[in-house]
Amino acid sequence: MQGLYIHIPFCTHICTYCDFVKTMARENKKRRYVDALIKALNKIEAQTFDTVHIGGGTPSCLDHALLGRVIETAIKVAKHPKEVAIECNPNDITIEKAEMFKTLGINRVTLGVQTFNGRQLKALNRSHQSADVKSAFSILRSVGLDNIAVDLIFALPGQTLEDLKVDLHQLIELAPRHISTYELIFEPHTVLYYNYQRGRVNPTDQDAAAQMYEMIVETLTEASYKHYEISNFAKDDHVSLHNLLVWQDEDYIGVGAGAHSKVGNTRYGNTRSIEGYINAIDNNESPRAFTEKHEGIRDAMIMGLRLNEGVHVPTLNKKYHTNLFKAYPAIKQKMTEGLLVFENNRLMLSNRGRLLGNLVFEIF
Amino acid sequence: MNKSMNMKAIESRQKRIRNFSIIAHIDHGKSTLADRILEYTKSITAREMREQLLDSMDLERERGITIKLNAVEIHHEHTDGETYIFHLIDTPGHVDFTYEVSRSLAACEGALLVVDAAQGIEAQTLANVYLALDNDLEIIPVINKIDLPSADVDKVKKDIEDIIGLDTEDAVLISAKEGLGIEEVMNQIVEKVPAPKGDPSAPLQALVFDSFYDPYRGIIPSIRIVEGTLQNGDIIKMMSSGKTFEVNEIGVTTPKREPRDYLGPGDVGYLVASIKNATDVRVGDTITRKSPSATAPLPGYRKLNPMVFCGLFPIDSDDYPDLREALEKLQLNDASLIFEPENSQALGFGFRCGFLGMLHMEIMQARIDREFDIGLIATAPSVIYHVHKNDGTMIKVDNPVNMPEVQDIESIEEPYVEATLMTPKEYVGNIMELCQQKRGEFKTMNYIGETRVQVVYHIPLLEIVYDFFDKLKSHSKGYASLDYTFDGYRESKLVKMDILINGETVDALSVIAHRDFAYHRGKAICEKLKDLIPRHMFEVPIQAALSNKIIARSTVRALRKNVLAKCYGGDVSRKKKLLEKQKEGKRRMKSVGNVDVPQEAFLSVLSLDD
Numbered sequence: 001m002q003g004l005y006i007h008i009p010f011c012t013h014i015c016t017y018c019d020f021v022k023t024m025a026r027e028n029k030k031r032r033y034v035d036a037l038i039k040a041l042n043k044i045e046a047q048t049f050d051t052v053h054i055g056g057g058t059p060s061c062l063d064h065a066l067l068g069r070v071i072e073t074a075i076k077v078a079k080h081p082k083e084v085a086i087e088c089n090p091n092d093i094t095i096e097k098a099e100m101f102k103t104l105g106i107n108r109v110t111l112g113v114q115t116f117n118g119r120q121l122k123a124l125n126r127s128h129q130s131a132d133v134k135s136a137f138s139i140l141r142s143v144g145l146d147n148i149a150v151d152l153i154f155a156l157p158g159q160t161l162e163d164l165k166v167d168l169h170q171l172i173e174l175a176p177r178h179i180s181t182y183e184l185i186f187e188p189h190t191v192l193y194y195n196y197q198r199g200r201v202n203p204t205d206q207d208a209a210a211q212m213y214e215m216i217v218e219t220l221t222e223a224s225y226k227h228y229e230i231s232n233f234a235k236d237d238h239v240s241l242h243n244l245l246v247w248q249d250e251d252y253i254g255v256g257a258g259a260h261s262k263v264g265n266t267r268y269g270n271t272r273s274i275e276g277y278i279n280a281i282d283n284n285e286s287p288r289a290f291t292e293k294h295e296g297i298r299d300a301m302i303m304g305l306r307l308n309e310g311v312h313v314p315t316l317n318k319k320y321h322t323n324l325f326k327a328y329p330a331i332k333q334k335m336t337e338g339l340l341v342f343e344n345n346r347l348m349l350s351n352r353g354r355l356l357g358n359l360v361f362e363i364f
Numbered sequence: 365m366n367k368s369m370n371m372k373a374i375e376s377r378q379k380r381i382r383n384f385s386i387i388a389h390i391d392h393g394k395s396t397l398a399d400r401i402l403e404y405t406k407s408i409t410a411r412e413m414r415e416q417l418l419d420s421m422d423l424e425r426e427r428g429i430t431i432k433l434n435a436v437e438i439h440h441e442h443t444d445g446e447t448y449i450f451h452l453i454d455t456p457g458h459v460d461f462t463y464e465v466s467r468s469l470a471a472c473e474g475a476l477l478v479v480d481a482a483q484g485i486e487a488q489t490l491a492n493v494y495l496a497l498d499n500d501l502e503i504i505p506v507i508n509k510i511d512l513p514s515a516d517v518d519k520v521k522k523d524i525e526d527i528i529g530l531d532t533e534d535a536v537l538i539s540a541k542e543g544l545g546i547e548e549v550m551n552q553i554v555e556k557v558p559a560p561k562g563d564p565s566a567p568l569q570a571l572v573f574d575s576f577y578d579p580y581r582g583i584i585p586s587i588r589i590v591e592g593t594l595q596n597g598d599i600i601k602m603m604s605s606g607k608t609f610e611v612n613e614i615g616v617t618t619p620k621r622e623p624r625d626y627l628g629p630g631d632v633g634y635l636v637a638s639i640k641n642a643t644d645v646r647v648g649d650t651i652t653r654k655s656p657s658a659t660a661p662l663p664g665y666r667k668l669n670p671m672v673f674c675g676l677f678p679i680d681s682d683d684y685p686d687l688r689e690a691l692e693k694l695q696l697n698d699a700s701l702i703f704e705p706e707n708s709q710a711l712g713f714g715f716r717c718g719f720l721g722m723l724h725m726e727i728m729q730a731r732i733d734r735e736f737d738i739g740l741i742a743t744a745p746s747v748i749y750h751v752h753k754n755d756g757t758m759i760k761v762d763n764p765v766n767m768p769e770v771q772d773i774e775s776i777e778e779p780y781v782e783a784t785l786m787t788p789k790e791y792v793g794n795i796m797e798l799c800q801q802k803r804g805e806f807k808t809m810n811y812i813g814e815t816r817v818q819v820v821y822h823i824p825l826l827e828i829v830y831d832f833f834d835k836l837k838s839h840s841k842g843y844a845s846l847d848y849t850f851d852g853y854r855e856s857k858l859v860k861m862d863i864l865i866n867g868e869t870v871d872a873l874s875v876i877a878h879r880d881f882a883y884h885r886g887k888a889i890c891e892k893l894k895d896l897i898p899r900h901m902f903e904v905p906i907q908a909a910l911s912n913k914i915i916a917r918s919t920v921r922a923l924r925k926n927v928l929a930k931c932y933g934g935d936v937s938r939k940k941k942l943l944e945k946q947k948e949g950k951r952r953m954k955s956v957g958n959v960d961v962p963q964e965a966f967l968s969v970l971s972l973d974d
Contacts, residue, residue: 210925230927260935267936292937299936302943337901356901357927362943362950 001245004049004078006037006070007256008059009274012089013127016191017153017184021258021272022057033257033274034066036281040255041073049078049253051242053085058112060092064100071104083108083241085149091128093136098143108240109140110149110178116170117163120156125191130170137174147238149178154212155204156184164212165219172223177238181216181231183209210355230306230354247307249300249319257287265294296320297327301364305357310341310348330363374564374593374628380446381630382557383588384501385453385468387493388478389486389845393508396540397478397549398452404546405438405450435471435574435586435632437616442554450553451632453573453588455492461720462849463668466495467573467648470664471588471632474502474557476549477530481507481515481537484523484816487786487845493528503528504552505535511542523813560590562629567658568592568600570627570651575642576634577696583639586617587651588632590662595626599654600637603661607644608654609637642699668700670718671779671850672725672829673746673762675706675872676732677714679739679954679963684713690736691715694728701728706763710870710956711741711966716763722829741954741966743872745829750777750853764874767860770911777853779825782807784818785836787844792817794839802827802835803878822851826876861886861915863893864907868957872966886916896965898949899923904959 009021010030025033052074059067075084085108086101093111101109115121116130140148150171154164171179186193186203195201204212217227225233229247232240246252246262254261257277260269268291271277280287297320304311313324324347325331331347334340339353339360353360388394438450455468469475475496479485496503505524507517521532536552538545574586587594594600598611613636615623627633639645647668650661678687691703701724706716719725725745732738749761752774761767783804787795789811796806796819804821812818823832828848836844859882863873877885886908893906897920904920928939953960 206925207921213925260937262936269935269937290937295940299940302939303936355925355927356923358943358946359901359923359926361939362947 001050001248001250002047003051003053003242003245003250003252004044004074004081005242005252005254005256005259005261006041006052006054006059006074007254007259008054008056008062008070009033009257010056010061011058012061013125014191016123016125016195017187019187019190020057021274023274025274027063029274030062030066032278034062034070036278037256038069038073040281040287041077044077044253044255049081051083051085051245052078052081053083053242055087058089058092059086060088060097064096067097068100068104071101071106075105085110085240085242087112088136089126089128090132090136093132093139095139095143098139098145102143102145106145108147108149109145110151110180111136111176113150113171114153115156115159115163116167117156117159120159120163123157124153134174137176146177148176149180149238149240150174150176152179152181153184154181154216155209157201157204159204159212161208161212161215164215168216168219172219175235177235178240179220179225179233180240181213181220181233183213183231213355228308230349230357244307247303249303262294265296267292267294267299297322297324298364301328302361305347305349305360308348308354310346312346313342314345328363334360334363371564374626377449378562378564378628378630379559381449381451381560382474382553383451383453383472383560383630383632384474384476384553384557385455385472385496386476386478387455387489387496387503388508389480389483389489392478392480392483392486392489393540394478397476397506397508397538397546398454400540400543400546401450401452401549402436402438403543404550405440435617436619437632440550440554443551444554448554451588453632461724462491462495462847463666463720464574464647465492466499466664467571469496469499469501470648470662471571471573472496472499472501473560474504474553476506476553477503477524477528478506478508478540479520479524481509481517481520482512484520485527485786485812487784487818487847490527490786490818491784491847497528502557503530504549504556505530505532506545506549507535507537508540510537511539511544519813519815523816527812560630562589562591564593564628566591567656568594568598568651568653569658569662570594571662572645572647572649572651574647575645575699577642577693578636581612581636581638583642583645583696584634584636585639585645585651586632586634587627589627589629591629591658592653593626593628594635594651594653600635600651601654601657602644602646603650603652603658604646604665604667605644605649609639609644611635611637642696646699668720670700670702670720671747671825672719672721673748674717674719674725675708675711675714675743675763676703676717676729677706677708677711677741677743677872677954679741679952681712683738686736687715687732687738687740690732690738691717693736694731698728700724708743708765708872710872711743711954714741718762722833739952739963741872741963743966744875746876747779747825747829749858749876752776764860764876765871767874767876770859775855776858778856778858780822780851780854781825781828781848782851783821783823783828783846783848785821785844785846786812786816786818787840789815789817791840791844792819795819795836795844798832798835798839799823802832803881823848824854824856824878825850859910861889862909863889864905864909865893865897865961866904866957866959869909870956870961882910883915886910890916890918893965894918894920896962898953898960898962900959 010025011022084106086106087110090111113133186196220233221227225235227233228239251263257274258272268288270287271289277287317324338350339356341348341350386394435451435453440448440450442448453468453471455465507520524530524532536545536548569591570587570589572585572587576584578584596611599608601608613623614627615621616633648665652658678684695701700720702718703715706714729742732740746762750758751761752758753772754774785795799821802823804823807820810818857879858876859879861875861877861882862869890906890908899920901923903922906918907914908916953962
């Protein structure tokens with residue numbers, strides 16, 4: 001399995017919490033960037049990719065022609081990918097865009113819903129309103145794009161359990177096939193962090209966040225979503241294939257500014273500078289900012305344990321010529337503490353372990 | 365006496381020697397003035413000066429204070445055509461080092477009193493001026509920073525006259541930063557500071573005012589020849605211990621060490637005599653020749669006794685031998701540091717260390733961390749208690765762990781200090797309130813000029829070693845200053861308070877507190893520990909107890925959530941960095957029972973917000 005990730009670092013608004021590579025750019029810059037992307041994509045040697053994931057930033061903020069070129073090229077390079085996903089802002093979904101997606105071969109759309117609460121949307125500086133979400137769903141479904149995934153953020157400043165419940169129920173009513181629920185993190189170099197440092201806003205108490213998380217798991221499981229990764233839920237096995245292969249220690253190639261790749265025993269990341277990326281590609285130079293060793297078993301465990309099904313120990317032992325339990329005696333300790341469970345040859349986090357994952361990941 | 369020694373030359377040189385030091389408060393410009401004098405006399409090039417500054421400890425520069433600097437020999441061509449020999453003898457600038465200051469001053473005939481034209485006189489300056497006057501030094505008032513818009517030269521002059529009683533008619537007005545007035549400073553040093561007295565043919569009396577450690581040559585004392593002469597090959601005798609050594613080299617510091625054939629009265633220099641043990645070179649001691657020997661030592665020698673104690677434990681118990689080595693090396697440079705092995709149930713093997721004061725303690729801890737790269741846990745500082753037992757005996761206790769059982773104690777005495785505080789008058793209310801809170805007993809209050817007040821309190825040293833400095837600064841917006849001297853022992857109602865974490869007494873957290881404050885302090889410690897100890901998978905109770913009676917408690921709630929629930933895409937390295945940070949944090953903690961306790965927790969009894 002191999003995945004292809006394409007990063008579109010452009011947005012019409014800058015969300016207060018976002019620390020990904022992004023910018024509000026002029027059309028000219030977007031065009032130069034897309035030119036560079038296409039050049040980089042075409043350079044990828046004869047390989048096949050099982051998944052294509054176009055993320056950002058906000059891919060949907062590119063105009064029709066530019067976005068069309070990216071999608072077409074990516075699918076051509078990937079050669080018959082099983083999953084072609086794109087991240088979109090709900091208010092960017094127009095009937096034209098949806099039709100283009102369908103025509104070009106997109107088969108999964110991820111909507112950045114985050115919350116339905118108008119006040120919270122405003123506080124996050126999201127460009128859409130909650131009504132846009134419903135409209136996006138009906139437009140996508142009208143062209144036959146049924147595989148809709150949604151990102152939700154919880155632990156928003158001032159959010160109550162009740163607020164979150166309302167968000168979850170509104171979402172369940174729309175019946176997306178996949179839901180990712182991410183905790184709001186105050187990352188340095190964000191507006192949110194700046195405001196936090198000045199005492200204008202405070203992160204949600206970790207106990208409250210834990211309660212929210214438990215409520216999410218309970219509510220979505222009841223609504224017949226399968227909890228398959230710490231933050232991810234899928235209906236009828238509509239898991240994110242692209243993310244799955246990242247968690248399952250498979251290879252992926254990232255194209256674009258700030259994109260990360262893992263190929264065999266190497267991990268690398270591209271420059272976070274958009275101009276730097278364009279110039280590197282224009283001058284036939286490598287856009288890589290760093291290269292590091294894939295730490296085999298360590299990376300495989302840190303990523304693999306995020307999945308509810310955990311890791312298949314015999315497969316892992318074979319792949320890395322090791323004996324996991326001998327190499328990491330602390331696993332036993334974590335099992336005694338009730339954070340890890342070993343069943344049917346699979347090592348996985350317990351329910352409590354999922355909330356305390358870092359205490360397990362750190363032993364690897 | 366060696367025939368090659370020319371007595372005439374020695375006497376001629378002696379007349380041209382001027383030994384002086386600079387007295388100033390932190391930030392009033394001592395180092396800058398010293399640099400200007402060095403520059404003015406072209407004693408060292410700018411490059412050498414930079415190097416010398418680099419050589420001095422980072423800590424000094426960071427804290428803006430001088431701990432120790434070499435005594436430097438400077439040659440100055442005066443307007444009378446003669447070349448004068450200046451010895452600039454640096455003094456440490458902090459209350460912990462009062463005795464060392466007094467010995468440095470004893471090596472001088474004069475002192476420059478540097479006062480910031482905008483700030484006026486501070487408590488430490490005053491204390492040092494009094495030390496200088498005690499040593500009969502000629503004091504030259506120097507008013508610095510006259511270029512500042514807020515400078516008030518007349519007021520500062522009046523302060524100096526009112527408080528110290530010095531005539532300021534000839535006070536030198538300078539800006540060390542701008543290089544203004546330096547020539548006048550030089551002139552006054554020549555004209556006002558007396559040439560050293562002393563008879564070159566008398567038996568040797570040399571004052572030890574400092575010492576350095578050289579890994580190849582041993583302990584090198586800095587000395588001032590008061591009487592007689594010293595030359596290579598002499599057998600010298602330390603008058604306090606009677607130990608003898610053969611001198612291999614003598615010389616002066618320029619600031620490089622420059623060997624000389626002999627040193628005569630008034631000379632300031634160093635001697636190398638293969639001295640291995642730091643305790644053999646005590647600041648203030650008198651060196652004489654084995655024969656003929658001086659009949660009496662120079663006055664003023666006193667063995668320095670540490671006043672503040674704490675336990676130092678390596679976080680990683682494997683570092684214990686390294687910590688011992690580090691302390692031994694530091695002691696080579698600093699005989700006032702003492703240590704002995706200590707074993708704590710909670711912290712394992714470490715050392716009980718004694719220091720002159722809080723700053724001395726902090727500096728030593730920082731040096732162990734930086735120069736030897738040993739992660740340390742320091743326990744709360746303690747003073748020496750005199751514990752009178754029921755059986756009529758008295759024991760000295762510098763570690764709460766060794767406090768006898770309550771039923772065996774008749775009474776406890778604790779050391780008091782006389783604290784002299786100087787403050788702008790608007791903060792005097794705050795400062796008196798602080799002193800009352802700290803069990804201080806008011807002695808006197810004097811107005812100094814119209815705007816400043818000097819307050820004297822008798823305060824338990826225990827309260828000073830806690831958070832007094834920090835509190836003093838915060839109660840006066842940083843303007844108040846403090847000087848203190850030991851003032852004897854007094855009986856107090858003191859109790860030992862134990863702290864229990866998860867049901868276990870942590871010996872390293874035990875403290876001695878005044879009975880009337882114990883409840884409050886216990887509560888504050890429990891609250892502070894609750895915030896410092898990270899949450900574990902289980903609930904961690906924290907309790908404060910007076911002889912098994914719980915007086916305060918708090919609880920660290922069980923950890924519910926610690927997982928990366930954020931979208932990081934394929935950015936695995938980011939995830940790993942977060943995990944590394946978490947692990948690194950744990951490495952800096954000590955496991956007590958099954959609870960991870962961070963370094964800071966062991967100092968949590970300090971700086972409690974009242």
